[in-house]
Amino acid sequence: MRLNNAEKILRIFRTKFKMGASISFDSKYRLILDTEVECVSLNPPSAAPKKKERKSKSESDGSGSESGSGSESGSGSDSDSDSDSDSENKIYTVKITPEITNYIRSYLRKTQFLDEFDLITEIELDDYNHAPGSALVFNSDSVVFNANNQTLESLGEWEYLPPDNQENASKSKSKSKSKSKKRRDDDSDDSDTNADSEKSSYNTKDDDLPVSEIENILKEKFQEYNKTHEFIIHESKNSFLYLKINSVEIVKA
Secondary structure, three states: OOOOHHHHHHHHHHHHHHOOOEOOOOOOEEEEEEEEEEEEEEOOOOOHHHHHHHHHHHHHHOOHHHHHHHHHHHHHHHHHHHHHHHOOEEEEEEOOOHHHHHHHHHHHOOHHHHHHHHHHOEEEOHHHOEOOOOEEEEEEEEEEEEOOOOEEEEEEEEEEEOOOOHHHHHHHHHHHHHHHHHHOOHHHHHHHHHHHHHHHOOEOOOOOOEHHHHHHHHHHHHHHHHHOOOOEEEEOOOEEEEEEEEEEEEEEO
């Protein structure tokens, strides 16, 4: 997608402004997804079956030695068939016409896409030194397609989800503390101290979640969907159109 000078300046400003920025849970955000539409053309069946018919006729008319030569040509036909199979699907980028814009906007309203979008924008934080089971979720209010610059824009807010058992763990911990005070149990005190130490080693909602890191995670997740041509916006007999997500940008609304 080509950007005009004003859009380039705006993106440079946004990038500089976001350097070192972290996700805020009391602000609205806009997810801006740079997109394009690609067509996967499924070539019709080749004439290979006709070739096989002609070869079978020659085999039936010829002698045993000719039959042997026919089997050799048959193996050649198989390699041709493999070659045709490799180049069967052609993929190319298409221009965003008003018709394709309508396909996209209709697709964005489907439950299937909205469910997938929710899954993609839910980020498990186990690998980022947060407690197992914690996650970052984008609660989207809307997803719209901007035909002028070929972007999807989603408005919403981020929510931090603690582990499901965190509340129960806290209650259990407080009970254990009260018992230890009454019983003066040194072993129990040591156990509580270890639990405190383990819990404090994890990041929490109050720790920084860099915007740039979240952008990279989302981009990687969308790229996985691109590989399987997941977002099909229109299908015909010999081809289909799918929405490809090239980049992700997160800005405060």
